Amino acid sequence: MINVLFSAQPQNWADYETPLRTAFADAGLDVNLSQDHPPETVDYIVFAPNGPVTDFRPFTTTKAVMSLWAGVETVVDNATLTQPLARMVDDGLTRGMVEWVTGHSLRHHLGMDTHIHGQDGAWRNSSYPPLASDRPVTIMGLGALGQACGQMLHLLGFPVTGWSRSPKSVQNIHCLHGDDGLAAALRDAQIVILLLPQTPETENLLNAETLGLLARGAFVINPGRGPLIDDAALLAALDSGQVQHATLDVFRTEPLPKDHAYWAHPHVTVTPHIASTTRPETAARVIAKNIVRGEQGQPFLHLVDRKLGY
Amino acid sequence: MINVLFSAQPQNWADYETPLRTAFADAGLDVNLSQDHPPETVDYIVFAPNGPVTDFRPFTTTKAVMSLWAGVETVVDNATLTQPLARMVDDGLTRGMVEWVTGHSLRHHLGMDTHIHGQDGAWRNSSYPPLASDRPVTIMGLGALGQACGQMLHLLGFPVTGWSRSPKSVQNIHCLHGDDGLAAALRDAQIVILLLPQTPETENLLNAETLGLLARGAFVINPGRGPLIDDAALLAALDSGQVQHATLDVFRTEPLPKDHAYWAHPHVTVTPHIASTTRPETAARVIAKNIVRGEQGQPFLHLVDRKLGY
Numbered sequence: 001m002i003n004v005l006f007s008a009q010p011q012n013w014a015d016y017e018t019p020l021r022t023a024f025a026d027a028g029l030d031v032n033l034s035q036d037h038p039p040e041t042v043d044y045i046v047f048a049p050n051g052p053v054t055d056f057r058p059f060t061t062t063k064a065v066m067s068l069w070a071g072v073e074t075v076v077d078n079a080t081l082t083q084p085l086a087r088m089v090d091d092g093l094t095r096g097m098v099e100w101v102t103g104h105s106l107r108h109h110l111g112m113d114t115h116i117h118g119q120d121g122a123w124r125n126s127s128y129p130p131l132a133s134d135r136p137v138t139i140m141g142l143g144a145l146g147q148a149c150g151q152m153l154h155l156l157g158f159p160v161t162g163w164s165r166s167p168k169s170v171q172n173i174h175c176l177h178g179d180d181g182l183a184a185a186l187r188d189a190q191i192v193i194l195l196l197p198q199t200p201e202t203e204n205l206l207n208a209e210t211l212g213l214l215a216r217g218a219f220v221i222n223p224g225r226g227p228l229i230d231d232a233a234l235l236a237a238l239d240s241g242q243v244q245h246a247t248l249d250v251f252r253t254e255p256l257p258k259d260h261a262y263w264a265h266p267h268v269t270v271t272p273h274i275a276s277t278t279r280p281e282t283a284a285r286v287i288a289k290n291i292v293r294g295e296q297g298q299p300f301l302h303l304v305d306r307k308l309g310y
Numbered sequence: 311m312i313n314v315l316f317s318a319q320p321q322n323w324a325d326y327e328t329p330l331r332t333a334f335a336d337a338g339l340d341v342n343l344s345q346d347h348p349p350e351t352v353d354y355i356v357f358a359p360n361g362p363v364t365d366f367r368p369f370t371t372t373k374a375v376m377s378l379w380a381g382v383e384t385v386v387d388n389a390t391l392t393q394p395l396a397r398m399v400d401d402g403l404t405r406g407m408v409e410w411v412t413g414h415s416l417r418h419h420l421g422m423d424t425h426i427h428g429q430d431g432a433w434r435n436s437s438y439p440p441l442a443s444d445r446p447v448t449i450m451g452l453g454a455l456g457q458a459c460g461q462m463l464h465l466l467g468f469p470v471t472g473w474s475r476s477p478k479s480v481q482n483i484h485c486l487h488g489d490d491g492l493a494a495a496l497r498d499a500q501i502v503i504l505l506l507p508q509t510p511e512t513e514n515l516l517n518a519e520t521l522g523l524l525a526r527g528a529f530v531i532n533p534g535r536g537p538l539i540d541d542a543a544l545l546a547a548l549d550s551g552q553v554q555h556a557t558l559d560v561f562r563t564e565p566l567p568k569d570h571a572y573w574a575h576p577h578v579t580v581t582p583h584i585a586s587t588t589r590p591e592t593a594a595r596v597i598a599k600n601i602v603r604g605e606q607g608q609p610f611l612h613l614v615d616r617k618l619g620y
Binding site for chain 2: 095
């Protein structure tokens with residue numbers, strides 16, 4: 001019998017209990033799933049950073065902590081966490097992100113807002129957008145999400161550049177990396193998509209200097225993490241026309257305060273951290289698979305490098 | 311020397327002259343391109359249905375009429391046209407249509423308008439859309455445009471059904487056809503995309519009865535031809551909630567009159583016949599290729615079946 005503790009918000013329990021039980025049974029695991037096992041009896045923790053467990057020291061025999069979230073920046077520095085920590089890499093989350101990123105990229109590429117807002121009887125047919133093949137896109141971050149979004153944008157015809165901290169080689173994506181590759185990745189980009197993890201190195205990556213490298217009238221799309229952007233610099237770039245529009249899903253403070261300048265800016269679309277989410281059915285299968293690996297003595301998938309922070 | 315007459319609007323001449331001359335030269339054709347050859351000297355007509363030529367009888371030695379438009383319903387019944395007529399099947403037009411259809415399908419799928427309109431400080435994060443894999447899409451029309459859009463929507467994960475007049479078999483698309491397949495194609499569809507040619511058989515294809523087959527709250531996207539829809543029936547379906555939103559790019563009368571109910575309806579987005587257009591650079595190459603075939607005695611590509619009307 002494997003004891004799995006579920007430590008997340010009460011509403012998560014309602015969403016996840018059945019999918020987890022189903023996934024464990026399908027994987028042939030004999031699991032006792034509960035929200036309140038005694039800590040010293042817990043084999044695995046299914047974990048959300050906003051759940052009840054914040055001190056991992058009592059979990060003396062726990063083999064791994066399985067995050068339900070892809071972003072682990074709020075737990076990675078927890079000094080009591082000595083157990084292996086796995087990020088969520090969920091096919092459902094990835095697919096949802098591809099849909100959201102592709103949709104908003106096309107929305108800006110096609111200039112949809114002109115028509116969505118302009119239902120006033122004026123027949124605005126004077127110009128066509130360029131084809132996607134003439135609209136360079138840069139994706140900041142080439143993890144599972146960045147790569148998947150890049151492939152779909154490539155299939156639509158966009159020339160796709162990707163930037164990551166360390167060198168990567170990904171088919172169909174012009175890959176650049178590190179400090180040396182940063183300026184080349186951003187220079188003349190017409191759409192920039194932020195899918196980097198939040199680390200001390202990525203904070204304010206998009207700032208006055210880097211925003212200035214983009215093509216004039218570029219679009220910024222941020223489904224990654226709020227601190228990737230220097231907010232004051234972005235607002236200035238929006239005011240000057242250097243950035244034509246920003247669609248932002250994540251913020252330093254969430255919910256974004258009602259009096260934040262982003263809400264009022266005519267060239268900003270705020271979306272409420274909905275770009276994508278872990279999907280219980282697919283995420284439960286990822287967790288079951290990782291527990292099977294742990295029980296068989298295989299290395300866990302999607303382990304977080306505590307030094308890198310993701 | 312091959313005499314090619316350019317018969318379209320004056321602004322088309324500005325867009326097409328250089329691309330056509332380049333494409334002819336690249337194809338090794340010795341062409342005299344002009345807007346006013348004497349009719350009896352013309353070998354080929356590059357033709358827009360809204361251009362000056364309406365009587366084809368004086369063009370006694372003309373080998374083919376090459377339409378710049380994909381839709382030929384306004385010329386196909388011209389009794390003076392006895393020469394072969396080729397439709398435009400332009401890679402640029404196809405790619406533009408894929409971008410527009412994919413963009414608006416994702417816009418409705420993701421519920422973007424809620425956020426585009428809702429920049430009022432309210433954090434509306436209560437629900438996620440289903441994944442595309444749970445959102446069935448039906449494409450009415452499986453010509454070059456319908457097939458290309460279907461493939462892209464399939465790659466995004468949507469289950470795609472396609473309907474055509476005559477039987478077709480297309481990978482990744484559940485193909486239905488004819489009167490017998492119509493109800494099955496529309497039943498429970500959540501997004502319907504109209505890419506049929508305009509013929510007597512397709513007029514009012516989307517009417518009170520067929521709209522009633524869709525899933526409640528479906529989305530209708532029409533980048534095809536205005537008369538495919540019974541406008542009164544669509545407005546009634548929008549009022550009842552049977553159709554949640556319609557994005558319409560084509561209309562019985564264009565520009566759509568300022569007092570038309572579509573402009574005022576809160577659940578209709580009118581776009582001004584901009585979904586896609588023939589792109590001069592790619593279209594010029596298609597025309598050059600077809601002239602080469604004609605000069606070599608090969609059958610023309612994309613010939614219109616005058617009885618079918620497309």
